[in-house]
Amino acid sequence: MFSVKSVVLTSALALSAVFTGWQAQAQQQGGGIVITTTPEPSLITNALSSAPTTAEIATKIFDGLLEYDMDLNPKPSLAESWEIGEDGKTVTFKLRAGVKWHDGAPFTSADVAFSLLKVVKDYHPRGKGNLGPVETIDTPDELTVVLNLAHPYVPLMKGLSSLEAPIVPRHIYENTDYRANPAVNAPIGTGPYRFVEWAKGSHIRLERNPAYWRAGLPYLDTLTFRFIADSATRAAGVESGEIDVATFGTINPVEMRRLEKTDGISIAYGGYEAIAPVMMLELNTAQAPFDKKEVRQAVAYALDRQRIIDTVWYGFGKPARGPISSFVKGAGAWTEEGVRDYTVADRLDIAKKLLDEAGYPAGADGKRFKIVHDVATFGEDWRRMGEVIRQQLGRIGIEVELRTRDYPTFVREVHNNYDFQMTSTWSIGMADPTLGVQRNTWTKTINKEVPFGNVSQYSNPEVDALWVAAQTEADPAKRNAHFHNLQRLLVEDSPIIWIMDMDLVAMQRDRVKDLITSPLGLRGGLYDVWVQP
Incomplete structure (x- = not known):
């Protein structure tokens, strides 16, 4: 006897079998994709740098202990399982057996201990935020790692991906100058792709790791990252099929809307x-004129964020209210309650009054002072944004000179030497503000040896105390209260002018499948990406 339910179930199972068979056939190993990104990185080991293009490339070569699902829950990677001690001060990881480095050496717990304590914590710009209370690491055997913390640390389990805490080979780096080690730009990892070549000014090519611990993955034989100087040429490459994927900032947003x-x-x-x-915009608070809060606030009032988003970025984002992105609103860390609003109707009058109070009256020509804006070297659109900002600040009497440097010089002068007045950039906030946002305004991250930290050199004991309180507080409501107070204080002081919560979109040819399968997107391993013939 047949029933409607049994017929539907039988049909569904048949369709499922057909679909599964088609998918299995489609997802065969083979082929490759070309990704264009900009600027060309200065190094390609992200344990030593958080530069966007470094991260885009290195996360295919290195693994982390963990990965994350779309709800930001931890998933196994190099660690198969983990256990947090009752007091929250120990985390024990059981590592995956049989994993090999790309040079054939075995991966062990010694690599993890070395990477986290000796490299990532000291050299990665977000290392102290990710691993701050980790004091020692025990390795009772080759497949067990025990992190010993000074205090319970809620954010720890959200910052152990290959983006934040890549595991590097101890046998390659130990007893060397890490930054000068040849492996920095010819990296050896455990990840899905192996480094093949870096043709400076042209491309970086990676190939499939045949010994990757995820059986049958990656699907692609090659990943090629191409560096093309001109935005129009990149757009033409996507349109012609020469380029498969273009990262955010490589193609003019108006062209993205057309394509x-x-x-x-x-x-x-x-x-x-x-x-x-x-x-x-990061402001150098250690020198005039941005050593005065009134001047920083005046800049914040003068900027028309929505116009910048509409005319430069063509809607790929929304106005930022402060250092913490509205993307984490669901977790409760974001607020606008009690946060100074710089978008009020009389904002330009307020800005002019603040500059008068700061001792910068307008001259007969309406000008008050001149500053240099070091434009981020992430693409032509950043220069266009600089021009819009120059126009907007000109309305309150601030003359702006735009300065463009090549990427290595930009990083050295701005992020190592702090030789700048104002600079544009974008920052990764991460799923927990302690992991990403903290580094921009915590006194302890003023460090010329580690780029992309607190380059504004902003130091406020009250802000520091709140960051420390957020690090140690386990109660979610109390932690969020600390983050809310941080937003109020930081937006009030404005050592940084937050412009836009970014939609970090990419352009892709439709033959590329499963490009976005994790909350890290293009900064994940891309081991499950495949191409349709």
């Missing part, structure tokens, strides 16, 4: 849920 209407090309949304990116 998304083209058959075979799409905008890839998502893949930045765990990144919570914010675009901003």
Whole structure:
């Protein structure tokens, strides 16, 4: 006797079998994709740098202890399982057996201890935020790692991906100058892809790791990252099929809007849920004129964020209210309650009054002073944004000179030497503000040896105390209260002008499948990406 339910179930199972068979056939190993990104990185080991293009490449070569699902829950990677002690002060990881480095050496717990304590914690710009209370690491056997913490640390389990805490080979780096080690730019990892070559000014090529511990993965034989100087040429490459994926900032947003209407090309949304990116202007608070809060606030009032988003970025984002992205609103860390609003109707009058109070009256020509804006070297759109900012600040009497440097010089002068007045950039906030946002305004991250930290050199004991309180507080409501107070204080002081919560989208050819499968998106391993013939 047949029933409707049994017929439907039988049909569903048949369709499922057909679909599964088609998918299995489609997802065969083979082929490759070309990704264009900019600027060309200065190094490609992200344990030593958080530069965006470094991260985009290195996360294919290295693994972390953990990965994360779209709800930001931890998933196994190099660690198969983990256990947090009752007092929250120990975390024990059981590592995956049989994993090999790309040079054939075995991966062990000694690599993890070395990477986290000796490299990531000291050299990664977010290392102290991710691993701050980790004091020692025990390795009772080759497949067991025990992290010993000074105090319970809620954010720890959210910052152990290959983006934040890549595991590097101890046998390659130990007893060397890490930054000068040849492996920095010819990296050896455990990840899905192996480094093949870096043709400076042209491309970096990676190939499939045949010994990857995820059986049958990656699907692709090659990943090629191409560096093309001109935005129009990159757009033409996507349109012609020469380029498969273009990262955010490589193609002019108005061109992205045009290309998304083209058959075979799409905008890839998502893949930045765990990144919570914010675009901003960093101000050097250690020198005039930005040593005065009134001047910083005047700049914050003068900027028309929505106009910048509409005319430069063509809607790929929304106005930022402060250092913490609205992407984490669901977790309760974001607020606008009690946060100074710089978008009020009389904002330009307020800005002019603040500059008068700071001792910078307008001259007969309406000008008050001149500053230099070091434009981020992430693409032509950043220069366009600089021009819009120059116009907007000109309305309150601030003359702006735009300065563009090559990427290595930009990093050295701005982020190592602190030789700048104002600079544009974007920052990864991460799923927990302690992991990403903290580094920009915590006194302990003023460090010329580690780029992309607190380059504003902003130091406020009250802010520092709140960051420390957020590190040690386990109660979610109380932690969020600390974050809310931080937003109020930081937006009031404005050592940084937060412009836009970014939609970090990419352009892709539709033949590329499963490009965004994790909250890290293009900054994940891309081991499950495949191409349709």
